[in-house]
Amino acid sequence: MPSPRLAEAVAVHGHLRPHDPALVFNDRTITYGELSDLTQAFRHSLLELRLPPGSTVCVPAYKTPETIALLLAVFHEGLVALAPAPDLGAAALARLSQQARATHVLTGSAIDALTADPVHTDEKEAAGFASADAGGSCLLLTTSGSTGTPKIVPSAAAGFEAFAAWATHEFALTSSDVALSYAPLNFDLALLDIWSFLQVGAQVVLVDQGRATDGPYVQALVAKHDVTFIQGVPMLYRLLVEDGSPNPAVRQVIFTGDSVPDSLLAPVSAAFPRARFHNVFGCTETNDSFIHEVDPATPTPRMPIGRPIAGTDALIRDPDGAIVRSAGAGELLVATPFQTDGYLNTALNAETFTVIDGRTFYRTGDLVTRDESGLYSLQGRADWQVKVRGVRTNLQEVERVIAAHPDVVEAVVVPLPDEQAGVRLHAHVSRRPSSALTGLRLRTHAGKNLPRHAIPTSVHVTDTPLPRTSTGKPDRNLIKSNRLKEIHP
Missing domain, CATH: 3.40.50.12780 (ANL, N-terminal domain)
Structure with missing residues (x-):
């Protein structure tokens, strides 16, 4: 492709x-x-x-x-x-x-x-x-x-x-x-x-x-050029509905990347009164694999990712590795007509791709449910990944990059809720004694090795050890809770 x-x-x-x-x-x-x-x-x-x-x-x-x-x-x-x-x-x-x-x-x-x-x-x-x-x-x-x-x-x-x-x-x-x-x-x-x-x-x-992130600029592009098709993460639609002006030229609105909050559906529907609305779901390895037509007039508690698109097979595997044949929950595996044959790093393929009934499936790491009618809904991630501005981001790997700095003793990265980005990252770092390491220097270090979305928005640098759980592991929940209290005392 x-x-x-x-x-x-x-x-x-x-x-x-x-x-x-x-x-x-x-x-x-x-x-x-x-x-x-x-x-x-x-x-x-x-x-x-x-x-x-x-x-x-x-x-x-x-x-x-x-x-x-x-x-x-x-x-x-x-x-x-x-x-x-x-x-x-x-x-x-x-x-x-x-x-x-x-x-x-x-x-x-x-x-x-x-x-x-x-x-x-x-x-x-x-x-x-x-x-x-x-x-x-x-x-x-x-x-x-x-x-x-x-x-x-x-x-x-x-x-x-x-x-x-x-x-x-x-x-x-x-x-x-x-x-x-x-x-x-x-x-x-x-x-x-x-x-x-x-x-x-x-x-x-x-x-x-x-x-x-310039709302008036993006709104002007849609209006000036009579845009008919829009695809994007929820943050885009938040920008587009800021002025409340309807745009009847748009005929297709595609939600992607994140779950769309119910509060956004009504203003988006009003902004694009003649559009059809779809939620699409996929990843780099498979491209789009699910589609769901959205009725903004009937919001649901969690917007479904829908049903497999034409030519796509989807399976659910429970925690014991058994395939769920009817309604149920577990990890999502998909096989699409558009997917890659495997990563260039061949060592990664055995744990990510699996052959079932003669077809190669990709293990998405996404946890889903499927109801009696065959409708799928996303529940979360089976691993350390979160989505920042619609981009899947692995917290553990961000930690690895930050911990590679010579003045870092240990680092924890936690996701924080953010109205615009959906999730933003916060790093809590213990530095070496007598180090002059600062949050700005750490973000500069991260910027040399990470794409922009994976760079923590905030960094707390301390000379003290990280807080621990009773089992001796870094207490991520406490770090996240303390940071949220600082933001919203």
Whole structure:
């Protein structure tokens, strides 16, 4: 995912409809003709690099028209693109590129110039990692990256074709549609609201990631460009309903990433009076796997994730490992037509993917219930993961990165409720004696090795040991409770 066919489709749109808008970014509108020309310019630059056929290159996923054109050029040339978060720390980006055996880190500028920085080969870092198959995968996605180095997820071109076909049919997408693309470019959400829209020749309005929390800015984009399709986490919809103005042009509203609170449904329904509302559920490894049409007039205590989409199988496994065949609860396993064949780090696959009745299922780590009618609802996580701004984040791995600082004795990271982000992270850190370590220095350290969403919002640094439970483990509940009391005395 995506695929050479996508790149060819965009080129055809550029030839047949050169003046139709393809991308909008701040004050710029890039037509399909201009996008095709920019892609062609990057193709020439790639040829000058004389890369071996099927090579992997790293393209940090800056959300700009230039990055999109550069990725299209990579797909055209039969190369594999590793597209990590652009705010990943330098050390983590280097490790990720080495693990994927990328030859260069590529960035594109507004003047058609390609910057290509060679990647230092490190076979020790790449040990245990498979080489990407250029014949099957054009894009290497990464997991949310709560660790210093996210897991690399090869995505099959055939999987994107199947997903784009499903999404186009499910949401009745046409070249007349206009998508608001809110999530970062490296998220799997972009497979729908950028790549699938470009494949059908529709228009994509890119939200500047530096202004993603600016409500009036996002509202103006929707109104000015007659957006018809919106996909995003609850925080996006909180921003969009701030002024209370209805927008009848929007016909599809997609909730994703987090559970939508009941209090948000009524204002969203009023803001988009002609829209259909869906809750979709999935992850990087499988893409969307569940869908549920939401009726804002009849809110439920917990919004269901719905039913498996066409071609998807879902199973529930109880704590004893037995498959739950009827109504019940347990860990969710899914198999979709769009999923990866496995991580590039092959050692991770045995514990994450399992074959049942001849089909490979992904162990999501999500705890769900299924009622008598076959409707699924999400209950929580089976592990240490929480979602920050809709992004799955592993608390234990964030702790590992913070604890790697030489002045840290021990660290605990706890999730705190946040009205905007859903969850924000707080770190409680015990520092070494005589250390001058501060919370600011720790956040700077974290920023070099973690993506932005995984950096703790607040840090408490102390010279005293962490509080303990009766079994000697750090008392996370007490740390969380004390922090909440500080915030809300």
